Amino acid sequence: MGYFLLDLADKIGYLRVMLSIASFILRILLIVMIWAFVWRFVEPKTQLMRVLRAALLVLCLLGAMAVIKITGG
Known part of the structure; x- marks a missing residue:
């Protein structure tokens, strides 16, 4: 019985690690998607637009x- 509970605790620990990794990957993808959206749809034709795009990326x-x-x- 004790071994079963230890095994279950290990599985829960692994599940928590996997959820943490998945959460990290989703956060990175969120940032990349927002950056790509701004980069694609704000076309810099003047120096002011370049500055605006950089400011939008930072924001x-x-x-x-x-x-x-x-x-x-």
């Missing part, structure tokens, strides 16, 4: 990091 990154922090990541 999107900060926003994604804030969402991750608020949700407990």
Whole structure:
């Protein structure tokens, strides 16, 4: 009986690690998708638009990091 409980605790630990890895990968994908969206749809034709795109990229990154922090990541 004791071995079964130990085995179950190991499985729960592995499950927690796998969920943590999946959560990390989803966070990275969220940041990459937001960055790619801004990069694709804000076309810099002037120097001001380049500055605007850079500012939007930074704001999107900060926003994604804030969402991750608020949700407990």
